[in-house]
Amino acid sequence: MIPSAPLVFLDANVLYSRTLRDWVSLLALEGDCAVFDLRYSEDVLAEWMYRLRRKRPEHSEQAIGGQRRRFVQAFPYGLVTGYSPNDVPCPPDPDDRHVLAAAVHGRADILVTDDRRAFPPGCVRESLSVLTGDESSTGWPTVRCPWFCGHWRGKSTTTGAAWSPRTRTRSN
Numbered sequence: 718m719i720p721s722a723p724l725v726f727l728d729a730n731v732l733y734s735r736t737l738r739d740w741v742s743l744l745a746l747e748g749d750c751a752v753f754d755l756r757y758s759e760d761v762l763a764e765w766m767y768r769l770r771r772k773r774p775e776h777s778e779q780a781i782g783g784q785r786r787r788f789v790q791a792f793p794y795g796l797v798t799g800y801s802p803n804d805v806p807c808p809p810d811p812d813d814r815h816v817l818a819a820a821v822h823g824r825a826d827i828l829v830t831d832d833r834r835a836f837p838p839g840c841v842r843e844s845l846s847v848l849t850g851d852e853s854s855t856g857w858p859t860v861r862c863p864w865f866c867g868h869w870r871g872k873s874t875t876t877g878a879a880w881s882p883r884t885r886t887r888s889n
């Protein structure tokens with residue numbers, strides 16, 4: 718058993734930004750010092766694909782669907798299933814309930830979304846920090862990697878307290 722990295726659930730609006738998606742993926746995939754483990758749901762992937770198709774109707778299925786397939790291939794164990802949007806009483810927009818329900822069901826430590834208003838502190842459990850894409854670039858847990866100068870320290874956006882991972886183990 719080895720301690721596992723914090724679990725980070727991504728909202729579709731984070732996946733939609735190619736720059737942010739690539740940055741988050743790099744941090745999650747960096748072998749010797751993976752910063753966190755990514756989580757996502759089929760609903761999030763479908764929303765991401767829908768937004769891409771609306772913006773780029775001329776792109777082929779290979780171009781748009783290929784992004785999804787490559788992402789899933791890179792993070793095959795990140796898919797969260799078995800959640801119900803009815804398990805969470807919030808957020809205010811019912812179209813965002815699936816995101817919070819999947820993050821909670823998947824035991825995420827951090828929810829990264831560029832729509833923080835959709836997840837007010839009263840709707841989010843204390844054990845789940847909510848970061849925007851911009852905040853996530855400086856809000857990850859402490860990181861020390863050879864290719865990375867220095868380190869980052871994260872803060873909970875719901876409590877303002879310093880982030881501390883829950884005890885977790887993962888078997889190989």
